[in-house]
Amino acid sequence: MTSLVLIMGLATGCGNSSNSSAANNESPAKGNGPQAASPVTLKMWGGVPPESGPQEVIDSWNKDHPDVQVEYVRFVNDDDGNLKLDTAMITGQDVDLFVNYTISHASKRVESGLALDLSTFTDYNIDEKMGIDAESWKIDGKYYGVPTTKSPFFIALNKEALDAANxxxxxEWTWNELREYAKKLKTGDQYGFIQNMEPFVDPIDSVLSQEGYTKADGTSNLDHPLVRQWLETLNGMMKDDKTTPPLGEQLTSKMPVEQVFLSGEVPMLNIGAWLLRSSNNFTDFPRDFTIAFAPVPRLAEAADDYVSRGGLGDYISINAKSKKQEAAWEFLKWYSDGGMSPMAAGGRLPASKDANQDDAVKSLIGDKSDSYDLDSLMYVMFDNQTPTYVRSLPQEVMDLRSQEYEKYFLDSQSLDQTVQAMVTRHNEYLKQNK
Structure with a gap:
């Protein structure tokens, strides 16, 4: 706490230097003659490698806007990287725009006074531009950023392997049906299905984001029957079917699941649109098969109430302490309405209705269109009408449940013990955070 007070004091000291010409985007006067205005420089912090789209976006803007130049600063989207970003803003370093990848990160930055309330601008209707899914990103009824991308998750499939198995x-399908696919696609000692760890727990959230993480009496709902079903199904695939890697093997080996899928070793992969960043790269990931795409399966047999992880993402905020908010806003509007199209090369599709989707698709698949099943690609990216959710569960709850279900998958506690432990720890968290 003492360190935080000192840091905040330093930030206050830095923020009070607004009487300097630099803080007001002016060049220091040299003599009494008229001076040419220096271009405004904006610093945008994001988690995507520059070569995967951001640098092309920045270069395009800078070419047409000599008076406002943007520099891209990459931070790794993990705990250390997000702490680096937060520290930079708290201590008054140059951050004008920044990308939030989760609502929890965005909310904490709003609470800390680091994200600008965008209702101060009235010339851009976020709801109209981005559609109903944008609502998920409102914080206390307001936008403190623009959700700029569609974020589809899907099952990537080896089309030739599917054809060979008829x-x-x-x-649309269920996890039980995917389990049967995995059995039929398994060959020898190879697996039939593999997952990226980021969407690993999405089946639980697809249920509880609708049913509620708590019951009517305010207690934990982590013992929902479909939570148990997810645990049993996946454990059966690991231990009985041997169609997907045991969790211990995947965690200890840090299995490079994208590489494993793209090499043709495993024919099904649960992942998000960032796969395209690697699947378009034939230099590092050569492949000789066509990739098809299917929606993520549901746990329940009935499809009526199913929602899928996805919605909108890459929530870009303006630093509330920035002295260049007007310039940052002009760039953010341009970026949102199609300037970001080169980001599609890394699987990030523009969410705005005014973005040119043809340009985005060209960036998405480049010159590799013959290596994809285009009908299924377009379906999961644009045509699938399954409602979506954005994960908004506090990180503490995500951590406690993963700690418990890992024990189950690692055979250190039973299913009943796992469910009870998740419920008990969640109830303790709820009491502490009333």
Missing amino acids: LPVPK
Whole structure:
């Protein structure tokens, strides 16, 4: 706490230097003659490597806007990287725009006074531009950023492997059906299905984001029947079917799941649109098969109430302490309405209705269109009408439940013990955070 007070004091000291010409975007006067205005320089912090789209976006803007130049600063989107970003803003370093990748990060920055309330601008209607899914990113009824990308998650499929097994590309299916696909696609000692760890727990959230993480009496809902079903299904695939890697093997080996899928070793991969960043890279990830795409399966048999992880992402905020907010806003509007199209090369599709989706698709697949099943690609990216959710669960709850279900998958506690432990710890968290 003492360190935080000192840091905040330093930030206050830095913020009070507004009487300097630099703080007001003016060049220091040299003599009494008229001086040419220096270009405004904006610093945008994001988690995507520059070569995967951001640098092309920045270069395009800078070419047409000599008076406002943007520099891209990359931070790694993990705990250390997000702390680096927060520290930079708290201590008054140059941050004018920054990307939030989760609502929890965005909310904490709003609470700390680091994100600007965008209702101060009235010339851009976020709801109209981005559609109903944008609502998920409101914080206390307001936008403190613009959700700029569509963020589809899907099952990537080896189309030739499916054809050999006489299996169609699904447009809607259940986890039990995926389990059967994995059995039929498994060859020898190879697995039939593999997952990136980021969407690993999405089946639980697809249920509880709708049913509620708490019951009517305010207690934990982590013992929901479909939570148990997810645990049993996945454990069966690991231990009985041997169609997906045991969790211990995947964690200890830090299995490079994208590489494993793209090498043709495993025919099904649960992942998000960032796969395209690697699947378009034939230099590092050569492949000789066509990639097809299917929606993420649901746990329940009935499809009526199913929602899928996805919605909108890359929530870009303006630093509330920035002295260049007007310039940052002009750039953010341009970026949101299509300037970001080169980001599609890394699987980030523009969310704005005014963005040119043809340009985005060209960036998405480049010159590799013959290596994709385009019908299924377009379906999961644009045509699938399944409602979506954005994960908004506090990080503390995510951590406690993962600690418990890992024990189950690692055979150190039973299913009943796992569910009870998750509920008990969640209830303790709820009492402490009333």
